[in-house]
Each structure stands twice: as C-alpha cells, then as structure tokens.
Amino acid sequence: MKKVLLLLLSISMMFLEGVIGQDLHIQSNAASIANESNSTAGWSGTAVITSSTTNPQLGNFAISMVSNTGNRYRMDYFYNATVGTDYVIRIWARQGPQVTTPAAPAFANWSGVTGFSTTVIENTNWTEYVFNVTATSTNPRITIYNGTSSSGNTAGNTVFVDNVSILPAGSDATPPTAPTNLVASGTTATGTTLNWTPSTDNVGVTGYTILQNGTSIGTTNGATTFNVTGLFQNTTYAFTVTARDAAGNVSPVSNAANVTTLTAPDNQPPSAPSNLAANGTTTTATNLSWTASTDNIEVTGYTILQNGTSIGTTTGALNFNVTGLTQNTTYAFTVTARDAAGNVSPVSNTANVTTLTAADGQAPTAPSNLAANGTTTTTTNLSWTASTDNVGVTGYTILQDGTSIGTTTGALNFNVTGLTQNTTYAFTVTARDAAGNVSPVSNTANVTTLTAADGQAPSAPGNLTASGTTTTTTNLSWTASTDNVGVTGYTILQDGTSVGTTTGALTFNVTGLAQNTSYAFTVTARDAAGNISAASNTANVTTGGSGIIDYTSANANLPTIDWTGRDLFASRNVGIGTTNTQGYRLAIDGNVIAEEIKVELSQNWPDFVFTKNYGLPTLEEVERHILDKGHLQNIPSAMEVELNGIMLGEMNAKLLQKIEELTLYAIQQEKKILKLENENKKIQLLSDKLLELEGLVKGNN
Incomplete structure (x- = not known):
C-alpha cells in the first residue's frame, strides 16, 4: 500500500511540476516562443497592434505597437495566475521609430501583481526585460506604453515586442545542449539545405532557431532540417543553429556551417523599368520614381540617365532625387536596371522635365570695406567684404574709373594689372546674383601707383x-x-x-x-x-x-x-x-569726302584684351546686359549716339575691343568643339569594341 501511495505521490508531483513549469503566455501569436504564428491573439489595447516581420528577435514574427492620436498608445496582456504565486516574466522589446523625441516608451501600470516597477524601454536594439512578481489577482495584466501621457499618443511612435514567456518561479532554467554536426548540402546559386543532430534538454526541446551570419532567418518546431532560400550567387555565408525549450531557455550556438553559393550562368537582362515619372520639380531639382524591373535571378540596382548620361545609381531603391539642375531648362530622364551578372535592361520610358524659373527681383547688398594693398607701379590688390542676397551671390564685377575690368565668380579679391605708374585710379565693386540683379556699388578705393626709380634716359630719336x-x-x-x-x-x-x-x-x-x-x-x-x-x-x-x-x-x-x-x-x-x-x-553741315582721315588717339589701343589678366565677360553676362540695356557693354546706345554723336577714334577702339573679345570667344568655342570631338571619338571606339565583344559572345553561343 505504501508503494502505491508513493507512486501516486510521485505522479502527482510530476503533474504539478509540469503544470507549474508551463509557459502561461499560451496564445498562438507573433511573440510566442513555442507557438509562434502571424497573429496578435491575447494582446489588446488602444494602440494599433499588428504582427510584423521587421527584424524579429526570434522566429519570423514580432508584435508591433504603433500610437494613434487621442490616447491610443498602450497594449495589454492578461494571464491566468494563482494568487500568492511568484512568476518570472521575460519580454524582449525594442524601440521602433519615435516621432516624439524623447517619447520614453515603458512597461508601466501593471495590475494584479506586486514587485513590479515602471521600466523604460530605452534601446533600439532587442533587449530582454525580466520581471519577478507575485500575483495578487487570478487575472494579472501586463501593460506596455508607447510613451508618457504627453508624448506617447503622438501618431507614429512604435514599440516592438517578441519572445514573451510567463513562468512560475523555480521553473525550468536549464537550457538545451548546443545542436551539433551542422552541415549544408545541395547548395545552389540562391539556396542551401541545413541538417544537424538534435539537442537534448532536461524537460524537452521545443524548437530550433537558424541564424545566417548571426541573424535569425527562421525557426522550426523540432525539425532538424531547414531549407535556406533567397541567397546571392557566389557569396559566402556562415550558418549556426540554437535550440530552445518550453521555458524559453536558449542553448549555445552550434558549430558554423560555411557555405559559398554557386555562380549562375546568367545572360538574361532585367526587363525595362516602367512608369518613370517626375514630381516635386523646382528650379534646380526634381524627384524621379518608377516601377521595378523583373529578372530571372534578381535585379541588383538601377542607373539614372540625364539626357543619356549617367548621373547616379541605386542599389534597389525605386526613386532618385536629382539636384544641380539649371532653372528654366528642359531635361530628358531615363532609367535602366542591372542584375548581378552585369546584364543591363532596355531603357525605361522618358520623363521630360522643365525646371521652374526663380522669381528673383531682389538685388544683392553692396559689397563693403573695399580696400587696396600691395600697390606697385603697375598693379594693386583689391579685397572686400561679401554681399548678401535673398537667393545667393554668384559673382562680382570690378570697375576701374567706372569701367568694368574683370569679374570673379565669388572670390572676394582681385589683382589689378596693367596700370600706369604715378597715376591715380578709383576702384569700385558690384555684386550680382543668378537672376542678373546687380547691387549698388561699393565704397570707392582710390589708388595712386608708385613711381619707378628710373635714372636711364631714352635713346635719341x-x-x-x-x-x-x-x-x-x-x-x-x-x-x-x-x-x-x-x-x-x-x-x-x-x-x-x-x-x-x-x-x-x-x-x-x-x-x-x-x-x-x-x-x-x-x-x-x-x-x-x-x-x-x-x-x-x-x-x-x-x-x-x-x-x-x-x-x-x-x-x-x-x-x-x-x-x-x-x-x-x-x-x-x-x-x-x-x-x-x-x-x-x-x-x-553736309557730307565730307576724303581720300584718308587720320585720328590720333590719346587713349590706349584695346590690345589689353589679349593680356592674361583681362576679365573677359562671360556670354551669360553679355546676354544679361543686352536683355537689360538693349546694347553691348561699353558701347553707346542709339539714344546716346542720337544725342551726342560719336568720336571716330574712340568708337573704332571700342569696336576693335568687341572684335578682339569675339576672337577670344571663338577660340574658347573651338577648344570646346575639339574636346567634344575627341570625346565622341573615344565613345565611338568604345561602341565599336562593345559591338565586337557582342559579336564574339554571340559567336561562342
């Protein structure tokens, strides 16, 4: 009879131990250890609660809690408990995106337990939070907030929860042994099959977690084989496995199985990107977006072309922000896709974009603190304080006795050359912006050049x-x-x-x-x-x-x-x-006829145009002056000629100056044309080589 009682007592103790050691987080949901599913069963509250595949801590899912407006920033879990019993509650959590900073998400306001204190969820990485509590109710509540009452209800604040276990104190704390003999077989360009020897546990192994380069990629509920997919060809991976039991104890990692995927012979290009469109166009930028290409293996990225020339790439993103454009200019954008084998798709449809014209009628402020230093017999150095503008200063014009002698594209100094010794000059500076607005003139810097110490007389005429x-x-x-x-x-x-x-x-x-x-x-x-x-x-x-x-x-x-x-x-x-x-x-009063008229000039003949330091106006500056004034710089207008007439010698000098400037423009254009011709020759050579290689490839196939 004693033996029977002892047997019954032993069976009762084993039953009680099993009941006491059972995880009370029993629903099949995304945060369950042994019973994971794409569900949020058991969890409720005012926040938006969903199952998420974004970086789960264990398995394939985690629970996402996102705040809505109007005090919608909490979620709760109720579990059955025995009053007076101690429980160990383990919850893995991490911060998601936080619209309110700092939002201070936390575990708080639990009911039906003692021994709990509010605990802030501080990290964006997964962190395990352990609570030792005593039940004061048969139905205690776990509560998680997305922030304080003043911050948590901001729409968008997010917290992720995973791997939840609720065990009576003194439950199973012994982890399984590490899985052994992990090997990979049947490796292809994109997948492999893993097998291992089972772990052992004092109670029982409930499943395995498979890790790829240290990150979980899936779980099994006890199976010792796992099929890995979605790998990249010709890439090395390190796989390991851990075991877990019903109490949530995790084993040490197994041995590593190193796998290098095969290289697939891929000659098939991706399909052309489609639905290319531009939006949000400004004076200097636009946003491009398109529909993804497809490929027999995988699309690895996209190339964005502006008027046929590559301006950037993405590694899979379906949008691209184009910057550095010129206002009121039309551009043609296209996109091509590429795969890991280097195959390039046909071009997408063309998105034609015309940038906006900046409405800028505000001139820059006048440059200030204009000063000269280092003056010699023929030169001086000018410097000044920068102007300011509502959009941006693009350059400065330097004037000598009221006449432009050069420009800068933003520099705040200018070296003046070609001066005459022992002569006084008045220098001023104006600023300009991209819209062609010109500032008031700066203060005047008066400069008198030095007199050269010259004791040698000229030779006799x-x-x-x-x-x-x-x-x-x-x-x-x-x-x-x-x-x-x-x-x-x-x-x-x-x-x-x-x-x-x-x-x-x-x-x-x-x-x-x-x-x-x-x-x-x-x-x-x-x-x-x-x-x-x-x-x-x-x-x-x-x-x-x-x-x-x-x-x-x-x-x-x-x-x-x-x-x-x-x-x-x-x-x-x-x-x-x-x-x-x-x-x-x-x-x-009448016409004059003569075989020859000679004009002797007291001013310089304009060969100074060909000196190295001559500030040749840009064609944009010439165009702006014509649009603004209706005539060339330094050339009198029709009204001035009608009113004052012209001086033949002075006008011939001005016209020669314009002819010499035109000569410099022609030389610049010739250099650009020669450069473009050389670049076109290089492109043609590359095209011929590509055609030759294409012919060889087709011949080999």
Missing part, C-alpha cells in the same frame, strides 16, 4: 625729317626711341625752343611759321621718370613765299573774291555751310 612744307607749316616725322622702362612721349624743338609734345606719336605738324624763313627742328624723347634723351638729328626747313590771298574782314564775304589757294589758315573756328561751330575748330 632718329631719322628726323620734314615734309609737306608750306609758307607757314611743315610736317615732322622720326624713328622711335627705346627705353629700359618705356618712352612716354616726345618734345619738338624749333630753333632749340619747345613748340609742342606728343604722348607717343612719331609725327608732329608745325604751324604758325613765317613765310620764306629757315628753321632748325630737333626732337627729344622722355620716359615716365622724366628722363630726357639726347636731341635727334636736325631737320632744316625753309618755308615758301606767299601763294594765297590773305583772309581779312574787309574781303571775307566779297562776291568778287574766290578763295582759291594752296593753303587756307584760320586762327579761330571754321564753319562750312553753318555759322554754329558748337565750339569745334571745324564744323560742316
């Missing part, structure tokens, strides 16, 4: 001769002097006395001579330092006798006087067909 001598005039010409720095002009001497100077011209017209008189003319040269050369050779001149009728007030308008003679001289102004000479020495 040579070959002085006189020609065209009349009764009162003669024309002198000579050969130029040379100087170590530069000849700045010549002095003409009549019988040893200066009668005039030139600023570089090698001719001089002498007037006011007496008829039938001999004169001795010489010329000296001077440089910027004031050094005077030796006198030239002497040109002796004798004027002729009177051969004209003298002009007097008595005979000026007599009809009997026909003013015909070899020369006509007037000490004041002469008007032909008009009595209003407007202050000019000669005024003619």
Whole structure:
C-alpha cells in the first residue's frame, strides 16, 4: 500500500511540476516562443497592434505597437495566475521609430501583481526585460506604453515586442545542449539545405532557431532540417543553429556551417523599368520614381540617365532625387536596371522635365570695406567684404574709373594689372546674383601707383625729317626711341625752343611759321621718370613765299573774291555751310569726302584684351546686359549716339575691343568643339569594341 501511495505521490508531483513549469503566455501569436504564428491573439489595447516581420528577435514574427492620436498608445496582456504565486516574466522589446523625441516608451501600470516597477524601454536594439512578481489577482495584466501621457499618443511612435514567456518561479532554467554536426548540402546559386543532430534538454526541446551570419532567418518546431532560400550567387555565408525549450531557455550556438553559393550562368537582362515619372520639380531639382524591373535571378540596382548620361545609381531603391539642375531648362530622364551578372535592361520610358524659373527681383547688398594693398607701379590688390542676397551671390564685377575690368565668380579679391605708374585710379565693386540683379556699388578705393626709380634716359630719336612744307607749316616725322622702362612721349624743338609734345606719336605738324624763313627742328624723347634723351638729328626747313590771298574782314564775304589757294589758315573756328561751330575748330553741315582721315588717339589701343589678366565677360553676362540695356557693354546706345554723336577714334577702339573679345570667344568655342570631338571619338571606339565583344559572345553561343 505504501508503494502505491508513493507512486501516486510521485505522479502527482510530476503533474504539478509540469503544470507549474508551463509557459502561461499560451496564445498562438507573433511573440510566442513555442507557438509562434502571424497573429496578435491575447494582446489588446488602444494602440494599433499588428504582427510584423521587421527584424524579429526570434522566429519570423514580432508584435508591433504603433500610437494613434487621442490616447491610443498602450497594449495589454492578461494571464491566468494563482494568487500568492511568484512568476518570472521575460519580454524582449525594442524601440521602433519615435516621432516624439524623447517619447520614453515603458512597461508601466501593471495590475494584479506586486514587485513590479515602471521600466523604460530605452534601446533600439532587442533587449530582454525580466520581471519577478507575485500575483495578487487570478487575472494579472501586463501593460506596455508607447510613451508618457504627453508624448506617447503622438501618431507614429512604435514599440516592438517578441519572445514573451510567463513562468512560475523555480521553473525550468536549464537550457538545451548546443545542436551539433551542422552541415549544408545541395547548395545552389540562391539556396542551401541545413541538417544537424538534435539537442537534448532536461524537460524537452521545443524548437530550433537558424541564424545566417548571426541573424535569425527562421525557426522550426523540432525539425532538424531547414531549407535556406533567397541567397546571392557566389557569396559566402556562415550558418549556426540554437535550440530552445518550453521555458524559453536558449542553448549555445552550434558549430558554423560555411557555405559559398554557386555562380549562375546568367545572360538574361532585367526587363525595362516602367512608369518613370517626375514630381516635386523646382528650379534646380526634381524627384524621379518608377516601377521595378523583373529578372530571372534578381535585379541588383538601377542607373539614372540625364539626357543619356549617367548621373547616379541605386542599389534597389525605386526613386532618385536629382539636384544641380539649371532653372528654366528642359531635361530628358531615363532609367535602366542591372542584375548581378552585369546584364543591363532596355531603357525605361522618358520623363521630360522643365525646371521652374526663380522669381528673383531682389538685388544683392553692396559689397563693403573695399580696400587696396600691395600697390606697385603697375598693379594693386583689391579685397572686400561679401554681399548678401535673398537667393545667393554668384559673382562680382570690378570697375576701374567706372569701367568694368574683370569679374570673379565669388572670390572676394582681385589683382589689378596693367596700370600706369604715378597715376591715380578709383576702384569700385558690384555684386550680382543668378537672376542678373546687380547691387549698388561699393565704397570707392582710390589708388595712386608708385613711381619707378628710373635714372636711364631714352635713346635719341632718329631719322628726323620734314615734309609737306608750306609758307607757314611743315610736317615732322622720326624713328622711335627705346627705353629700359618705356618712352612716354616726345618734345619738338624749333630753333632749340619747345613748340609742342606728343604722348607717343612719331609725327608732329608745325604751324604758325613765317613765310620764306629757315628753321632748325630737333626732337627729344622722355620716359615716365622724366628722363630726357639726347636731341635727334636736325631737320632744316625753309618755308615758301606767299601763294594765297590773305583772309581779312574787309574781303571775307566779297562776291568778287574766290578763295582759291594752296593753303587756307584760320586762327579761330571754321564753319562750312553753318555759322554754329558748337565750339569745334571745324564744323560742316553736309557730307565730307576724303581720300584718308587720320585720328590720333590719346587713349590706349584695346590690345589689353589679349593680356592674361583681362576679365573677359562671360556670354551669360553679355546676354544679361543686352536683355537689360538693349546694347553691348561699353558701347553707346542709339539714344546716346542720337544725342551726342560719336568720336571716330574712340568708337573704332571700342569696336576693335568687341572684335578682339569675339576672337577670344571663338577660340574658347573651338577648344570646346575639339574636346567634344575627341570625346565622341573615344565613345565611338568604345561602341565599336562593345559591338565586337557582342559579336564574339554571340559567336561562342
């Protein structure tokens, strides 16, 4: 009879141990250890509660809890308990996206238990939370919040929960042994089959978790084989397995089975991407999106083309943000897909996009603090403080005595060259933006160049001769002097006395001579330092006798006087067909015909355009000036010409400057054309090689 009682007692104790050791998280749901399913059974609450496959901690699913508005930020789980019994509750949790920062999700406000305190869920990685509690109710409640009452109800705050177990204290804490003899077989380009020897446990193994490179990719409920799919060809993977029991104890990992997938002979390109469209286009950007391509193995990425040229790739994303575009410009975008074997799909449909035009009528502020430093005899360095603009400053224009001498594309300094020594200049700067708006001028930086220490006189002018001598005039010409720095002009001497100077011209017209008189003319040269050369050779001149009728007030308008003679001289102004000479020495109301007209300029001939430091305006700047002013820079407008006329010498110099600028533009364009032709030749060579390789591949097949 004792043996029977002992047997019954043993059976009762085993039964009680099994009941006591049973996991009370019994529903089949995404967070269950031994009974995982695509379900949220047993969990309820005001939040949006779903089953999720996003990075589960164990198996294939986890429970996702997402806040909605209006205090919808909690979920609860009720379990059957015995009052006074101690329980160990294990829950794996992690933060998901948090719209409110910090949202402070937490385990809080549990009911029906003692020994619990509010615990914040702090990590975005999976973390195990263990609670030792004593039941005070037969139906305790576990509550999880997405945040505090002021933050948790923000729509979008997310918490993930997985691998939940509720066990009586003292339940099974012994993990299974590690699975052994893990091997892989039947490996293909995208899959392999794993097999292993079962683990052992003091109570019983309930399943296995398979890990790929340390991350869970699936579970079994006891099976010791697992088929792995979705691998990449020609790639090495490390697989391990762990065992688990009903109490949630997890074994050590098995040995590693290293697998390298096969390489599949893939000659089939993906299908063309479709439904390419652009949206959200601005002045400089647009967003592209398209429908995915398909492939016999797998699409690995996409290439985005702008007007036929690649501007970027994705590794699978079906959208691309294009930046760096020019406003009010049309672009053609296409997309191609590629697979792991390098096969490229046909191009997608074309998405034509025209960028917006920026409505910018606000000019930049004036540059400030313009200053000059390092001034020499021919150069100076300018620097200034940047302007500001509502969109952005694109560059600066530097003006010398009100005339542009160069630009920068944003630099706040400029080196001025080609100045004349001992000369004062006034420099200013204006800023411009992409819309062509020009700022007010900066402050003025007045600069006086240094005087070169020059003690060497020029050489004597040579070959002085006189020609065209009349009764009162003669024309002198000579050969130029040379100087170590530069000849700045010549002095003409009549019988040893200066009668005039030139600023570089090698001719001089002498007037006011007496008829039938001999004169001795010489010329000296001077440089910027004031050094005077030796006198030239002497040109002796004798004027002729009177051969004209003298002009007097008595005979000026007599009809009997026909003013015909070899020369006509007037000490004041002469008007032909008009009595209003407007202050000019000669005024003619009518046409003029002459075999030749000579204009002597006191200003520089515009060969400075060909110097290295010349600030050639960009064609965009020229276009903006034409659109804004209606004429070329530094060329008078039609209204100015109508009002003031033109100076032939000055206008010829301005026109030559424009011709020289056009020559520079033509040279620039020629270089660009040659570069493009060379690039086209390279592209053609690559195309020919690709066609040749394609022919070889087709021939081998």
